[in-house]
Amino acid sequence: MMNRNNNLRSSEPAGVMHSLKKLAIRHRKKLAVTFFLVVAENVTFLLYPILAGIAINAILAGETLNAALYGLMVLCMWFIGAARRSIDTRTFARIYAGLAVSVVLAQRKYQLNHSAIAARVTLSREYVDFFEMHLPLLITSLSSLFGAAIMLLFIEFWAGVMCFAIVFILLGFVSGYARKNEWLFMRLNNRLEKEVDYVHKAGTATLHRHYSTLARLRIALSDREAWGYLWVGVLVAALFTLTIVWMTRSTGITAGHIYSVMTYMWMFATSLDDAPQLLEKFSQLRDIGKRVSTDDEIHVTGR
Secondary structure (H helix, E strand, O other): OHHHHHHHHHOOOOEHHHHHHHHHHHOHHHHHHHHHHHHHHHHHHHHHHHHHHHHHHHHHOOOHHHHHHHHHHHHHHHHHHHHHHHHHHHHHHHHHHHHHHHHHHHHHHOOOOHHHHHHHHHHHHHHHHHHHHHHHHHHHHHHHHHHHHHHHHHHOHHHHHHHHHHHHHHHHHHHHHHHHHHHHHHHHHHHHHOHHHHHHHOOHHHHHHHHHHHHHHHHHHHHHHHHHHHHHHHHHHHHHHHHHHHHHOOOOOOHHHHHHHHHHHHHHHHHHHHHHHHHHHHHHHHHHHHHOEOOHHHHOOOO
């Protein structure tokens, strides 16, 4: 039986990432517009603290027109965000519709049971969700993380240096963190693929054991994310404390400068907060990619 499964896997068509690549090419114009808006939104986020600092100084100086331009910048940010949210849902809903068909047809060819096919179609949705939600989040997090650190190098040098030091410290733990998450997702997805069979055939004790195992695995993943969040918080607290001490001992600092520095530090901190969640998502997708195959020939040329 094991040899048969191995033979089936070795002869399967291209995986879900290959199909998504073809789907991305097919919808390239819509995706280009979507990610252009993501980049534009991130540029406005990076400029926001500096422009807000200028507005604060303009308010204190009684320069009404310069201060009021801040409202125009806020309107521009929300307009770009609204446009992105409207466009990306239309694009990714169509991509998933095509991907689901290709996954079902591919899994049928390899004589998998209905439970496994249904589970793998649901799992394939995670890839589309990655493009729709997590890839923009990744772009936003990286641009905010390094953008804020670079801006701090210019306006509060040692705060910027400490931001880069925090990034290098955390990078040392990424590999081990991701491997453990992938192992947990492998066990979780193995269970999910058999869930329909459990629902139809399993007795009370087996059902309790199945759902208790699912709960333990999800709790373990959540605990790892929580611990990652806590350690990020410890490093960020040190960043804020040291920077505030440095600014307190400096002379000639304006209110706008203080606001800009604090906002860039919060931007850096919130970007780091996203890291455990993004690493968890990457681990989940790696495991899904090992078990979900697609039939590219049938879908990609369709409408």
